[in-house]
Amino acid sequence: MTYIPPPAAEPLPVDTQMRVWTYLAGIVFFLVITLSFCNAVIEFIRQDVDPLPGELSAETFMSGKISSDIAKSLKKISISETSGQWQRYFAYKVWGDLGTDVRLGQSGWLFLSDEFVTHEHAGDHTRARIQDVVEVEKLLASKGIRLHVLLIPDKSRVESQHLGPLQRPESLSLRVSEFATGLKNKQIQVLDLSSAFNAQVKKESLFLKADSHWNEVGAQLAAQLIAQNLINQGCQPSPKMNVTVSTKQQVNRPGDLVRLAGLDTFSAKQSPASDDTPVSTFTYVSATQAQSKPEDDLFGNQDLPNIALIGTSYSNTSQFSDFIAMALKTKLGNFAKDGGDFSGSINAFLNSSAFKETPPQCVIWEIPERVIQKDRNNDKIKLP
Numbered sequence: 001m002t003y004i005p006p007p008a009a010e011p012l013p014v015d016t017q018m019r020v021w022t023y024l025a026g027i028v029f030f031l032v033i034t035l036s037f038c039n040a041v042i043e044f045i046r047q048d049v050d051p052l053p054g055e056l057s058a059e060t061f062m063s064g065k066i067s068s069d070i071a072k073s074l075k076k077i078s079i080s081e082t083s084g085q086w087q088r089y090f091a092y093k094v095w096g097d098l099g100t101d102v103r104l105g106q107s108g109w110l111f112l113s114d115e116f117v118t119h120e121h122a123g124d125h126t127r128a129r130i131q132d133v134v135e136v137e138k139l140l141a142s143k144g145i146r147l148h149v150l151l152i153p154d155k156s157r158v159e160s161q162h163l164g165p166l167q168r169p170e171s172l173s174l175r176v177s178e179f180a181t182g183l184k185n186k187q188i189q190v191l192d193l194s195s196a197f198n199a200q201v202k203k204e205s206l207f208l209k210a211d212s213h214w215n216e217v218g219a220q221l222a223a224q225l226i227a228q229n230l231i232n233q234g235c236q237p238s239p240k241m242n243v244t245v246s247t248k249q250q251v252n253r254p255g256d257l258v259r260l261a262g263l264d265t266f267s268a269k270q271s272p273a274s275d276d277t278p279v280s281t282f283t284y285v286s287a288t289q290a291q292s293k294p295e296d297d298l299f300g301n302q303d304l305p306n307i308a309l310i311g312t313s314y315s316n317t318s319q320f321s322d323f324i325a326m327a328l329k330t331k332l333g334n335f336a337k338d339g340g341d342f343s344g345s346i347n348a349f350l351n352s353s354a355f356k357e358t359p360p361q362c363v364i365w366e367i368p369e370r371v372i373q374k375d376r377n378n379d380k381i382k383l384p
Contacts, residue, residue: 098261098263098272099261099262100113101113101114101257101261102260103116103166104166105162105163105164105166106161106162106163106164107162108210108272109159109162109163109273110258110261110273111155111212115156115168115370116166116168116169116172118172119374119375122171125375126178126373127182128376129342129376132380132381133147133186133188133365134186134188135381135383136383137186137188139350139384140363143359144359144361145363146189146234146362147188147362147365148189148226148229148230148233148235148364149188149189149190149191149365150193150311150364150365150367151179151190151194151369152193152214152314152366152368153176153192153197153369154168154172154369154370155207155214157172157176157194157369158194158197158207161201162209175373176192176372177194179372180192189229191226191229193221196221204217205217206221208253208255208275208318209273209274209275210272210273210274211257213314213317213318214314214318215318216277216280216318218318219317219319220323222323223323223324223327224323224327226324231328235307236361237329238304238305238306239286239303239330239331240286240330241284241285241325241329241331242286242329243282243283243284243326243330244283244285244326245282245283246281246283247281248278248279248281249278249279250278250279251277251278251279252275252276253275254274255273255275256313257273279319280319280322282319282322303331304358305330305332305333306330306360306361306362307333307360307361307362307363307364308334308349308355308362308363308364309332309336309363309364310335310336310345310346310363310364311336311365311367312337312339312340312341312344312345312371313336313337313338313340315334315366316336316338321336324364333354335348335352341371341379342371343380343382346381347382349363350384351382
């Protein structure tokens, strides 16, 4: 039996309006590509953008680093940056997509994606970090310095009522408590804020809506608790100062999570969230100075502060260090580093002239929950 193919389908008639829109789309696409190319050439010629910022070698070429460097430079071109910003804005408006670093909760509450990540070999990393803290404590104790660890629970743990469709993995439920228990078993002084925060958050929010950090309510509560912990363990703050809140101004801040989502160039109305939050200004008054700022004479020749604060951007947000100073009636040496993760701040402090020449009596080491189970390969303690 001979196969007879079916007759070819008649081509669909081309709609005139569709033809016009197709031509227009092609013209717009051509113009955008041409404009982008010309803009890139101009900015390269003006040297506003370095087309090859990295090292040029056979190794970097074979590894693909050169291609990566070129791509990063192209992103800095003004038209590319602007189009990228609008692409992120429309992705948020249409699909609620905030990129890989930020997650959208209920009523515009934003959360850091890192807080939801589960890590391979999490238990091994936790035990290794406990041992890191033990080694640091031994070094400090050998110089007569007392270590006080302050554990900060995740925003997504404390503000869970705002998660909405988001869910924290069940495996993270005991992350902070197990780390605290591990440190206590090693005779390390540790304060886990989880219980106090969980009780207080029923009355008021302790974290910023558009930011990964605490607000002033959370910062002050944490400051009061760690200050009481230091006093109970025999730390004697020096120099004695009266620290008071002199002014409190209401400020609108977009938040680091809006920046991570790439939406910080848009107005507050276009942004997924923002915070109208009070920002306090502090006055320091001592017996030797009528009025001074907390950074004055820091570890200098007079009125040496004997308490040092080590940590991350939490310690530099919402006046946390000032609230500790107010609770202890002294001033602090603040060595916290934004983006310091687990080791950045403590490594810098242990290798600083302040530690070597004028060591403090007590050290507060602030550690966020989200770094506990991370791989230590790029975040190791380096003892001097």
